Amino acid sequence: MPRPERPLDNLDDPAAQLAAGLRRLREKAGNPSYRSLAVLTNFSAATLAAAASGRKLPTLPVTCAYVRACGGDVAEWEGRWRELAGSRPPEPGVPVEGVSPYVGLAPFQTDDADHFFGRGLLVDDLVRRVSQRRLVVVFGPSGVGKSSLVRAGLMASMPEPAVLIVPGEHPLTDLALQLAVLARIPAGALLDDLAGDPSHAELVARQAMLAESGELLLVVDQFENVFSASVPDAERAAFIGALVSLCREGSGTRVVLAVRADHYSRFVEFPDLLAAMQDGQLLVGAMSPAELREAVVRPADRVGLRVEGALVSAIVAEVAGRPGALPLASHALLEAWRRRRGTTVTLGGYQAAGGVDGAVAATAEGIYRDLDDEQRLALRRLLLRMIDLDDLAGVRGRRVPRSQINAADLVDRLVDARLLTTDHGSVELAHESLIRAWPRLRRWVDEDRATLRAHRHLADSAVVWEELGYDQDTLYRGSRLALTRRWTASPSWRSALSPLERRFVDESVRHEAAETRRRDRRRSVRRWASTVLAGLLPLATVAGAASMVDPLVCEREAVGLADVRTGLLVAAEDGYQGLDAGLLRARTRPDTYGTWEQFQRCRLPRLPDNFLLRGFAAHRRFVSARPRQAEDTVLRLSQASKGPYEWLRAVPVADGQVALYSIGRSRYLSIRREGPSRYTGMLQASATSTGDAGRFRFTALP
Incomplete structure (x- = not known):
């Protein structure tokens, strides 16, 4: 027959109150022995007996196992344990009295040196x-x-x-x-x-x-x-x-x-x-067990607190050998400090916070639960804006200017909970481990990975558009605009855009609609002109000898200019939106088909050796000489349908190579090699002989 348990002395003590409840629950279950309960719980009989002794408050896992073995309501008892332990989580973001010796997810700063140990x-x-x-x-x-x-x-x-x-x-x-x-x-x-x-x-x-x-x-x-x-x-x-x-x-x-x-x-x-x-x-590698103990205990000593030995052992056991777990451990200690009992940071408070692997998620979920549906959607868009896709590490945090954020109150709440940090007018994740530690955020990233890339490109393009004085050439068009319109059609993503990004998308849509209307008008004019010219063809045949202007004849094949010294195509880089967008430049890296500027060779019937290059793919612009400054004439892609084209003559050099000769300026074209690397490969009519000229060959595009 089992020995009777010692009577409980002080029922005002939380440990004694919990022990009394556990004893009553065991009596309802038929007073099973602690040995039989140990078989059901995987805890020793001594541990279970100590839980009902009233001498100290048992840990939450032991309490839940005891209740489960006796057939009690685990959820109800978990709430009772938190209440008696004084470890009911404070509202996230609500300040707790005292100065925390732990910094949470954020790194230690210079001012935190007094608390930096290990x-x-x-x-x-x-x-x-x-x-x-x-x-x-x-x-x-x-x-x-x-x-x-x-x-x-x-x-x-x-x-x-x-x-x-x-x-x-x-x-x-x-x-x-x-x-x-x-x-x-x-x-x-x-x-x-x-x-x-x-x-x-x-x-x-x-x-x-x-x-x-x-x-x-x-x-x-x-x-x-x-x-x-x-x-x-x-x-x-x-x-x-x-x-x-x-x-x-x-x-x-x-x-x-x-x-x-x-x-x-x-x-x-x-x-x-x-x-x-x-x-x-x-x-820098992982901390040793001795260093971890110092990092846990010494900061608390500096502010007059004590850390339970069981908590120190638990931290060392969970973090040892996991070099990336330090921010998670620091946040768990911060939450345990918020749940401390008097001057003691307890293992119970640490476990109630969720431990190393659960404290960050528990804090974030606590904030998420208190939000309504609209605020939850705003939280999702806010956090995804602060995440960048990294080819090496998958995802990483990124700083976002406060001017691009519409949810200031939400940001302040996350900052108070130490999940975000602010500095110099920008906001970022306190640490990228938040992405790994919070399953909900990780799922959001997986679901919106493609849209994250598109949103990042949109944000960068909108900034460039603003920096260049709202230049229309930097707006989206074609397939990229169509893709952007699809994913921004969702009200949730539309609300996530900053005012500048919304203006950029709206202006791109208006600009493309205007271009479409202009193209339709040009087609109508061409059809009308073709009808009229068909009726005037007999007269044109009679008067042909008196004509002084011949139409251009454009060959159908797509060609590029290849610099024979580098083997690189001379083309306008797709996606570059700077002040010199459209300059013909030698690409500095190989790329896939579709990014090269494609050209037609257009010849004059009476002067077969003279030609100009006409882009006909994405830009549909002529290559012309258009001065930007005095004595600074370069080959550019011009939107003009007629004007000062750069008339070129292909002068054979050797082995199929040609030197391009500018008829209007009596100069050979060369590649300017000096200057910033961004503009390396600019074509200039500056050479006076074929020996100094840039050498090219016409090369079919890949």
Whole structure:
């Protein structure tokens, strides 16, 4: 016969109240022995007996297992346990009294250095490397703590002035803004200077440090953003060139890059950067169990709190060997602190928050549940706007200007819950681990992956349209516009567009409708003219000898101009929307069929050696010489149906090669090789002989 249980003393204690309820439930189930309950629960008999002893509050899993084995209502008892444990979750976003020693998903900042523990040895190693080398690159997987290491560790430990940059879509602009503040010079002028010669960054940094003692520490966090497809190739190269110049001996600057390890291979594309980082690499791995204990316990000690030993053991067990779980653990500790009992951060509060794998989802779901249907839809669109598709890592977070966000109240609520962060007028995910940890958000991304890409392209195109003074040539048309109209027809996606994006789509629709009406009118005029000319054909035959103007004869085949030195087609790059859109340029990379500008060769019947090139695919424009500035005449794609065409003569050179000769300007066409790489391949009529001229051959398009 089982031994009777000890009477409960203080029924005012939450542990005793829960124990009394568990005992009554066991009596209703027929007073089974704890050994028989242990078989049903997979918990030991001693653990189950301790749960009903009243000495301390059992954990939530033990309580639920006890109730399930006795045939009780698990959901009801879970609510009772949370109430007695004082761990009922506070409303998400509602401030809790006191200063949290944990930062949640967001990385530790320089001001959080007093609460940053567990990386002491690594910080010392990084400081030593930075003092010995001009460039140090910190590699590590997502969520391992790189940002916290360089911010709360390195920057807080170095006595020198430190500047932090998180590159966005225009990294050179971000660098120019920071250096301009230090050097007290206009940022716009500095940006133009760096775009022309990135090596001038070294001179600006030296100028900025003339009045300072020591050297400048430049930290570039999330350096992998530079490799994003949204960053123009020329700006990426200029930004990296500026960083390399800042790493030179005597520059007075030391540079630290923090980058995700899965982007390591991208460094081989920049030989100068690769050479500068030799022997200057630091790999950040997972914390050891001792480091994890320090990271959990020491921050609480600093603010007068105590962490239960069972909670420390649970954190170590769940996080050890998982380098990407640190942000999740930090958020779980933050939620456990919000549910603390007095001055103790308890295992019960940690489990009630959902633990490492469930705390983020529990916080996000708590906010989601409190929203109505319209607000839930706004939340989905808001978070998807802050997610970018990454070819290497699948998805990643991206910063979004507040001006592009319509749900300010929702943003504030997510910021208070530490799921989003704000900085310099922009908003972003506190950490990209939110995407992995919240199943609902992960499902949204999977469902809207194609639309995410289309929305991102639309956002970039709308910004370019605005920057170029609402140039109509940058508007959507054709199949891209048709696709955009389909996915923006949904009221939910339509509401997710920023005002600028909606204006861009509406203006594209109006512009295409106007072009369609103009084409219809031209077809009507041509049909009418054909009817009239058919009646006048006998008269035209008689008067033909007196005609001074002959119609153009255009051959039907599609051809491209191939530069024989590079083997690249000379064509207008599809999708480029800059001020010089339409320039004939040699492509710098191979591409698929459809992006090349296709041409017809049009000849004059009386002068068979003279011709012009007429684009007939997407642009339907003539190649003409149209001056942009004095003495700056280049071949351009003109919308004019008649005008100062560039009449060319193909002069045979050798082996099927030709040099194009401009009849109007008495010059051969050449390829201008100097200047920014974006304009390399511009055709100019500047050569005086075939030896200096660019050589081409007519090549069928792929």
